[in-house]
Amino acid sequence: NAGVTQTPKFRILKIGQSMTLQCAQDMNHNYMYWYRQDPGMGLKLIYYSVGAGITDKGEVPNGYNVSRSTTEDFPLRLELAAPSQTSVYFCASRREYEQFFGPGTRLTVL
Amino acid sequence: GQQVMQIPQYQHVQEGEDFTTYCNSSTTLSNIQWYKQRPGGHPVFLIQLVKSGEVKKQKRLTFQFGEAKKNSSLHITATQTTDVGTYFCAGHRGETSGSRLTFGEGTQLTVNP
Numbered sequence: 001n002a003g004v005t006q007t008p009k010f011r012i013l014k015i016g017q018s019m020t021l022q023c024a025q026d027m028n029h030n031y032m033y034w035y036r037q038d039p040g041m042g043l044k045l046i047y048y049s050v051g052a053g054i055t056d057k058g059e060v061p062n063g064y065n066v067s068r069s070t071t072e073d074f075p076l077r078l079e080l081a082a083p084s085q086t087s088v089y090f091c092a093s094r095r096e097y098e099q100f101f102g103p104g105t106r107l108t109v110l
Numbered sequence: 111g112q113q114v115m116q117i118p119q120y121q122h123v124q125e126g127e128d129f130t131t132y133c134n135s136s137t138t139l140s141n142i143q144w145y146k147q148r149p150g151g152h153p154v155f156l157i158q159l160v161k162s163g164e165v166k167k168q169k170r171l172t173f174q175f176g177e178a179k180k181n182s183s184l185h186i187t188a189t190q191t192t193d194v195g196t197y198f199c200a201g202h203r204g205e206t207s208g209s210r211l212t213f214g215e216g217t218q219l220t221v222n223p
Contacts, residue, residue, distance in 0.1 A: 043198070058210065098158070
């Protein structure tokens with residue numbers, strides 16, 4: 001199993017640009033999550049999904065959108081990127097109570 | 111909303127010394143989880159505690175869940191350089207395990223050889 005994969009690993013965006021962060025898992029987990037981690041800080045939940053077709057807002061959803069058309073994929077969309085969205089983004093999936101994290105996407109908005 | 115606080119934010123120790131990080135929640139937790147993140151890496155699950163007063167051990171790591179289920183601690187005995195990283199606690203709110211974890215801000219541990 002590849003586990004949780006994320007692409008790209010790094011990205012620089014200009015203010016106002018849009019992009020999609022990709023996340024996929026091959027463990028057939030229903031629960032999936034998107035977090036952001038600012039330098040020296042903990043993880044803040046952006047959006048989560050309890051299964052295909054179901055998504056819900058987390059702690060910091062503004063400026064982001066998600067979709068969950070399949071069990072495997074959970075992309076995160078940034079519209080009109082802002083400097084405040086500079087962060088490391090982690091996707092995770094959950095088996096029972098344990099969350100498995102992807103390697104992260106480091107995003108810089110200039 | 112629920113807040114999970116960790117102290118200290120940073121800890122520097124000499125190899126062989128002990129280390130403890132503390133986690134406190136503003137609300138009762140149904141369970142507490144601990145994760146480790148190596149520098150430049152992603153969080154990795156260590157353990158989950160569910161019962162009031164529960165204590166679990168993993169080799170040199172000891173995890174405790176408070177009687178009131180509002181606090182927890184992680185203690186590392188005789189630290190090694192491989193223990194370097196940031197340790198996060200994370201909790202599910204309320205009496206049942208929900209979908210959302212609230213993470214503390216972590217304790218960053220450095221170990222001098």
